[in-house]
Amino acid sequence: MWMVIALLAIICGSVLFHFLSPWWTATLASNWRQMDDTLTITLVITGIFFVVINLFVVYCLVRFRHREGHRAAYQPENRRLERWLIGVTSVGIVALLAPGLAVYASYVNPPSDALVLEVVGQQWQWRFRFVGNAEKLGASDARFVSNSNPLGLDPDDAASRANIVITGNEVHLPLNRPVRVLARSNDVLHDFFVPPMRARMNIVPGQVSSFWFTPTVAGRYEAMCAQLCGIGHPNMRGTVVVEDEAAFKAWLAAQPTFAATQVPAAAVQVAGGDMVAIGKALAQSKGCVGCHSVDGSAGVGPTWKGLFGKTETFTDGSTAQMNATELKKEIREPMARVVKGFQPLMPKLDVKDDELDALVAYIQAQSH
Numbered sequence: 001m002w003m004v005i006a007l008l009a010i011i012c013g014s015v016l017f018h019f020l021s022p023w024w025t026a027t028l029a030s031n032w033r034q035m036d037d038t039l040t041i042t043l044v045i046t047g048i049f050f051v052v053i054n055l056f057v058v059y060c061l062v063r064f065r066h067r068e069g070h071r072a073a074y075q076p077e078n079r080r081l082e083r084w085l086i087g088v089t090s091v092g093i094v095a096l097l098a099p100g101l102a103v104y105a106s107y108v109n110p111p112s113d114a115l116v117l118e119v120v121g122q123q124w125q126w127r128f129r130f131v132g133n134a135e136k137l138g139a140s141d142a143r144f145v146s147n148s149n150p151l152g153l154d155p156d157d158a159a160s161r162a163n164i165v166i167t168g169n170e171v172h173l174p175l176n177r178p179v180r181v182l183a184r185s186n187d188v189l190h191d192f193f194v195p196p197m198r199a200r201m202n203i204v205p206g207q208v209s210s211f212w213f214t215p216t217v218a219g220r221y222e223a224m225c226a227q228l229c230g231i232g233h234p235n236m237r238g239t240v241v242v243e244d245e246a247a248f249k250a251w252l253a254a255q256p257t258f259a260a261t262q263v264p265a266a267a268v269q270v271a272g273g274d275m276v277a278i279g280k281a282l283a284q285s286k287g288c289v290g291c292h293s294v295d296g297s298a299g300v301g302p303t304w305k306g307l308f309g310k311t312e313t314f315t316d317g318s319t320a321q322m323n324a325t326e327l328k329k330e331i332r333e334p335m336a337r338v339v340k341g342f343q344p345l346m347p348k349l350d351v352k353d354d355e356l357d358a359l360v361a362y363i364q365a366q367s368h
Helices: 002-020 033-063 079-107 158-162 245-253 273-284 324-332 355-366
Strands: 115-122 125-130 164-165 170-176 179-185 190-194 199-203 209-213 221-224 239-241 309-311 319-321
Touching: 002 033, 033 079, 115 170, 115 190, 170 245, 179 190, 179 199, 199 209, 239 245, 273 355, 324 355
Parallel strands: 115 179, 170 239
Antiparallel strands: 115 125, 125 164, 179 209, 190 199, 190 221, 221 239, 309 319
16 A cells, blocks of 8 residues: 555645746747747646556556455456557657647748858857858858868858858847757757757757747847767857847947958957957957856856966966966967866967967956
8 A cells, every 4th residue: 555655645746746846947038939838738748648647557556456365367468458558649649749740840941031140069169150241151161170260161252251250159139030040060969059949959060950039038048058068068058149130230240250250360450450459359260259258257268357367276286377478378288287177178279479479468458
C-alpha cells in the first residue's frame, strides 16, 4: 500500500505544481503566441497520459495485490486491448505533432517585406549583419574569415562591402516589423535563442538556418546559445534591443559598413587621427567588443571599464597592474596568463604596433 500512497502523492503533487507554481513561460515579446499554445497542448496531452497511466498502475496494485488463495490469470494477449492502445496512442501522437508542424511551417516562411538580419555564431560570441545600402547580403566564405573579417565576407563583392556589420554582441531591431534571421556558424553547432520572443534555431556549420519573428514589445532582451558549444558556452550571450523605427534607423546609420571596417588603422582619419577613436574602430572590427564590455557589464572577458591601472590577479596566483606594457602583453599573448575568474578563451590577434597602441589608448580612455 505504500507504493499506492506514493504514486497518488506524486500525481497530486505534479498537478498542483503545474497550477500553483509561480514558474511559467517568460512574458511574450513577439508574434509567436502559437508556440505557447503548442506548448500548452503538449503539457495537457502528456499530463493526461501521465495521470491516467499512474492511476492505472495504482488500480493494478490494488486490484491484483497478493492475497492468500488468489492467483492471477495468465493471458498472453488481448487483441481488443491492443487495438484500443494503438488507437488512443496514435491519436495522442497526432495531436502532439500536428500543431507543432503547422507552427514550424509558418516559422520558416517569412513575409516578403521582412527585415533581413544575419546572425553569425563563433566560439563564444555573436556577430550580426544587415543589408545596408545594398540590395542583398553579399557573398561570404570560410576562407575569408580572419581577425579583421570575422564574418568571412568577400572583400571583392560590392554587396558585401556595402553591408552593415555588427561585431559586438548587441543588435537593435525595429518594433512591430518582421525580421528574417539567417543564421550560420564559423566553427561548431550553435543555437541562437531569444526566450521572450520564442525565437530560436539550430545553427549547423556549413548550412544557413532561417526563421522569422516580429518584436512586439520594446525593451532589452537576452539572446543566448542553446546548444552546448564548448567551455565558454555559458558566456555566449548577447542583447537584442527592440526600439521604435526612428531610433533603430539612427542606430543603424551609426554602424560601420564592411568596407569601413577593412580600412587599416594608419589610414583611419577620425578626429584628426585621434588614437582613442582609432582604437574604438579596431575594437569593433577585430571583435574585441564581443567579449569585453566598456560599461562594466559582465562578459566572456574582463570589462574594459576601469581596467587601465587596475591590479589583476591571474589563475597562477600572480598579479600585475594593467598599464600600457601589461595590456600589450595580454593582447599579444592572451594564453600566457589568464585573469582569475575567466576562461582561457581569447584567440591570438594579428595586430600591428600602431594598432596595439590605439587599442591600449581606447582601453585607457574607459578608465575616466
